[in-house]
Amino acid sequence: MAIMSFAFLLMTYNAAAQINTTVADTTILETETVKDSLPLNDLKSGFKNLFQTAMLGDGINPGKLNPMAVSFVQDYIKKNEKGFKEMKKWAAPYFNMMDEVLSAHGIPKELKYLAVIESGLRYNAISWAGAVGPWAFMPAAARQYGLSISRHNDERLDYYKSTHAAARFLTDLYVRYGDWLLVVAAYNCGPGNVSKAIKKCGSTDFWKLQYYLPDESMNHVKKFIGTHYIFEGEGGVTTLTKEELKDAALTTNINxxxxxxxxxxxxxxxxxxxxxxxxxxxxxxxxxxxxxxxxxxxxxxxxxxxxxxxxxxxxxxxxxxxxxxxxxxxxxxxxxxx
Incomplete structure (x- = not known):
């Protein structure tokens, strides 16, 4: 299969390249040069439409961006607009592979934007906590979801294999929470912290329990939403809470x-x-x-x-x-x- 050939090329490249042990900074700054830029929609003029209803390719009507996210997402888009424009071109092969793998696992392909905010799509990224690879796997979670780690080979660096592992992890989290925003939070801080936040808050609504999460994880979810808006130009099933998604589903038949x-x-x-x-x-x-x-x-x-x-x-x-x-x-x- 073509995708397997792509995976083989990535593995070969990973093996040949020297691993970068610098702590990863996943923010794509305007001054950071990566590849030639690819024009996107005018994000600044498009922001006025965030409150307007938009129709998604999967038929879901996403309604409005939650008011509690607007200020953060505005600042995030302003800071990352240029870098993400550049990324959209050079990352196309990675995104195409991730789309295929995530869809095959039956989960939204837009979850690929987790890898953008986790690692900036750098295969050799290492977080301050020691998470490695494009999907920022810690050793225990990596092994739990089928990745091999040894002195000579670390499959967390393999785009294809780590995407399959991430898809299995994300599926398990969704089975547990049934809410994509909680899944994004749990991917960052672990399901234990999300479950504790739910217990303390007495609600499964992310916008209510966010203040009981670590600050990094609370903002991680908003970064994910902002990244989704930059690349997709609108929200979607993964940027809504379970209740917001139900409300959106009620209006699906207007399609x-x-x-x-x-x-x-x-x-x-x-x-x-x-x-x-x-x-x-x-x-x-x-x-x-x-x-x-x-x-x-x-x-x-x-x-x-x-x-x-x-x-x-x-x-x-x-x-x-x-x-x-x-x-x-x-x-x-x-x-x-x-």
């Missing part, structure tokens, strides 16, 4: 017209189906499929079932090919190491 709703069918399905495979077999674009079925890969990976909605003709195609679709979905997930 479909009355005629589309009337002419569509709903079927509850179980099994490890994969959105791209379904879309291919029913002759539908993946974007259009996600408009009818927001958050499909994440929900079916976590809960094992999903209420599939499709136009009647497409539902007929699905029913006629569902055995083949399921097998191909599983084969693709296995091939990508999910």
């Amino acid at each position: 479909l017209s009355k005629d589309e709703l009337k002419e569509s069918k709903v079927l509850k399905i179980s099994g490890r189906y994969y959105a791209a495979v379904i879309a291919k077999h029913i002759l539908m674009s993946e974007k259009e499929f996600n408009r009818y079925n927001p958050g499909f890969n994440s929900e079916i990976a976590i809960s094992g079932s999903y209420e599939l909605r499709l136009p009647e003709s497409k539902m007929n195609l699905f029913n006629n090919n569902k055995t083949i679709i399921l097998k191909e979905s599983i084969d693709q997930l296995l091939a990508t190491g999910s």
Whole structure:
């Protein structure tokens, strides 16, 4: 597979390069030169739209940026705008690989921005606490999620393998909390600290319990939100609390017209189906499929079932090919190491 060849090249590069033992500073400053810049949308003019409803590619309507994040995110974007413009170009191969791996594990591909704020996407980054690699794994967590660490080889430095490990870790955290903002916080400070904050606060709402978290972790979540806005130009499922996401989901059907709703069918399905495979077999674009079925890969990976909605003709195609679709979905997930 092409992705495996990419992984091999990365491993070869990692082995040949000397590890940088300098403590990582993951802030991308305007004065930091990396690669040629790639134009993005005008972030400053775009910020006026943060309070406006935006439609995501996965069909989720994200609503508004939480007012408690606005000031921090504004300052963060101002500080990091130029550096992230540069990163968007040179990091494209890394982001493409991460998109494929995270999607294969059934979690939002936007979680790749965790690696941006953890390490600046530097494979040899080392944090002040001793976390290593693009996904900033501590030794115990790395071994728990399948990475080998020895004097001669540290798989935390391998982009491909560490992304799979991060995806498994993030999935476990989501199963535990069911809230992506809490997942981001727990990835930074550990689930123990998040659970303590929930107990002290008496709430699972990040915006209420944030003050019971370490300052670094509280700001880590806001950095993640800011990074998401810089790269995506809007929020998404990973920048909302569980309750905010429920509110957004209630408005999802405004993506479909009355005629589309009337002419569509709903079927509850179980099994490890994969959105791209379904879309291919029913002759539908993946974007259009996600408009009818927001958050499909994440929900079916976590809960094992999903209420599939499709136009009647497409539902007929699905029913006629569902055995083949399921097998191909599983084969693709296995091939990508999910």
